[in-house]
Amino acid sequence: MTTLPIKNPRPSDGRSKTFSSFLQLENWPNLLSLIGLLLLVALPRLTALNQYLIVDEADRWRWAEDFVYALSRGDLAGTLVGDGYPGIVPVWAETIWILLEAARRSVAAGQWIGEPGLYLILHEWERPAFLYQQRLPLVLLNIMLALGIIGAVWRLFGRRIGLVSALLIALDPFYLSDSRVNRAEAVITGLLTLSILALIFYYRQPRWRYVIISGILGGLSFLTKIQALTILPAVALIGLFIYASRASEEGKAYSLLSVFFSLFKFGLLWAGAAGLTWFLLWPAMWVISLETLTLVYDYTTRKVGAEGVNLFFMGQTYADADPGFIFYPFVF
DSSP states (O other): OOOOOOOOOOTHHHHHHHHHHHTSGGGHHHHHHHHHHHHHHHHHHHSSOOSOOOTTHHHHHHHHHHHHHHHHHTOGGGGOOTTSOBOHHHHHHHHHHHHHHHHHHHHHHTSOOHHHHHHHHHHHHTSGGGHHHHHHHHHHHHHHHHHHHHHHHHHHHOHHHHHHHHHHHHHOHHHHHHTTSSOSHHHHHHHHHHHHHHHHHHHHSOOHHHHHHHHHHHHHHHHHBGGGGGHHHHHHHHHHHHHHHHHHHTTOOOOHHHHHHHHHHHHHHHHHHHHHHHHHHOTHHHHOHHHHHHHHHHHHHHHTTTTTOEEEETTEEEESSOOOTTHHHHHO
8 A cells, every 4th residue: 555645844834935925016115115214314324424523522432431441340330421411321332332342352362351452442443543433333323213213103104204204304414413423412312202202102002011112212311311301291291181182082071180190100100111211221320329310410400501502592692691581482
């Protein structure tokens, strides 16, 4: 009696079918759009990074150096770098980039290069010829943030608005220029925008994970530049709008108490996520919390005054001076 051999399907058949269906003609527009968006965002930010140094970059690189040395020694208190800005997210981006290079050199050398090796990397990258190495980690971070914003807008509002937002985000002159250097302005812009977009996701789909994500992004923005605290009124107003809308849609009698408790829970979760992010990602907070917060507070109270003002208003130039009461309602 002859038995026919049974052919077992190969495990790769499903994967091959999925891959071949992905390559079908109707999927090519989406694939080409994805590639086009990536190039539109990345190319203007990655080209000619070795240009002249701009204001603040030398200070930011010095903060990264101090942060790397502190971590290499296990000196958590030494991660209290800078002047209270605090600039910790950009510093982490620089630190990860430096440690990756240190790891590469350590593998080549067959042993950890230690502090002398770190000094050599930092000394080399301080030279004008290596300026692109200082900027590249921040540029890559800004590319990811810009792509994240475009992707979120696309999902929330559809393809057409997503494409328009891609053009505006990728090519806005100020955002583009600050996305190419070792400064915090573009980073804080990306983080704050994504935080607000996460709350719009929460409005569309009432899942607490979106509030937590928004809070984490808010905490990262505070770690980047303390001026990000200006997002707090916006978060409170968005939360109030969300819960007032839901109470109205559910046909309840307009209960201020129920809206208040919902808003309180929302704010507590958002603030908890932001505060935990702040604490976990700044090692100085683990050992010298009071000194760390004092430094940030002192910086903040200085900056909300006349220090650092440099503007032209109503025919006059103001340098480290208050432009007067009329300036604020006019700008608002």
